[in-house]
Amino acid sequence: MKKYLYQRSIELTNGAFTSNLIRQFAKSPKSRRFIPGYIKTYQISTQDIEEPLDSFPTLHDFFVRKLKIAGRPISESAVVSPVDGKIEIAGDLQEGTKFLVKGQHYSLADLVGDQALAEQYQNGKYAVLYLSPADYHRIHSPVNGNVKKQFVCGKKSYPVNAAGLQYGKSPLSGNYRMITELETEFGNMLVVKVGAMFVNSIKLTETGNVWQKGSEVGYFSFGSTVVLFFEENSIKFVEDMSNGQRIKVGETLANMV
Numbered sequence: 001m002k003k004y005l006y007q008r009s010i011e012l013t014n015g016a017f018t019s020n021l022i023r024q025f026a027k028s029p030k031s032r033r034f035i036p037g038y039i040k041t042y043q044i045s046t047q048d049i050e051e052p053l054d055s056f057p058t059l060h061d062f063f064v065r066k067l068k069i070a071g072r073p074i075s076e077s078a079v080v081s082p083v084d085g086k087i088e089i090a091g092d093l094q095e096g097t098k099f100l101v102k103g104q105h106y107s108l109a110d111l112v113g114d115q116a117l118a119e120q121y122q123n124g125k126y127a128v129l130y131l132s133p134a135d136y137h138r139i140h141s142p143v144n145g146n147v148k149k150q151f152v153c154g155k156k157s158y159p160v161n162a163a164g165l166q167y168g169k170s171p172l173s174g175n176y177r178m179i180t181e182l183e184t185e186f187g188n189m190l191v192v193k194v195g196a197m198f199v200n201s202i203k204l205t206e207t208g209n210v211w212q213k214g215s216e217v218g219y220f221s222f223g224s225t226v227v228l229f230f231e232e233n234s235i236k237f238v239e240d241m242s243n244g245q246r247i248k249v250g251e252t253l254a255n256m257v
Contacts, residue, residue, distance in 0.1 A: 016167035031059035064219045081247045084136040090127035099126045106189035113153045123232040132209040138219040140249050141211035145182035180203045186256040187234035192227040
């Protein structure tokens with residue numbers, strides 16, 4: 001019953017009208033006055049922010065703020081975190097191409113909308129990285145690699161916070177998402193950027209065919225999740241990594257096998 005009520009309440013409020021209202025307000029000059037309260041509510045550290053706080057004309061501009069490069073050194077490991085966030089879960093794909101998040105099983109084929117592509121990652125590994133409203137929302141390349149393909153799936157977006165992942169209607173594979181497949185020195189990998197509740201706002205800032213590890217490739221408006229997939233026998237997650245752990249851009253996530 002709790003799951004049903006949660007899903008119904010989200011369906012009733014998640015539409016184009018609501019999305020447009022949120023987007024318009026966050027990008028309006030009136031939203032600027034809410035920045036101090038936003039910082040206080042989410043206890044956001046301002047030390048590493050690149051620009052002075054009084055330089056942001058809107059709440060949206062603050063949300064997609066840039067950080068000082070020195071604040072996010074890039075590890076020399078094979079795979080680094082592409083975002084600041086929480087490791088919801090990391091592990092092995094189950095039954096070949098299925099993965100588990102908050103008690104819900106997902107199909108990789110449903111997530112990427114391509115059975116043949118999903119099968120390339122059979123028995124591989126995955127990591128789900130969640131960005132809260134307090135986090136830095138720019139996305140960086142986790143590896144050095146060449147873009148093999150890039151496409152989008154889905155239309156609406158539902159919450160991807162703890163409640164959304166537990167009670168939502170398969171938000172990871174149902175939400176608007178942008179999928180990038182990279183060719184790397186240890187094999188191919190998928191970088192799946194999942195839209196957040198109400199606003200399908202994933203913006204690419206790297207439009208070329210080459211991604212350099214640590215370089216910015218895009219950003220989220222209003223927060224979201226990144227899911228990484230790796231081919232079988234290509235990488236090994238670091239031993240001291242655990243589910244629920246906080247991680248920052250550039251920190252070690254995995255090494256080559």
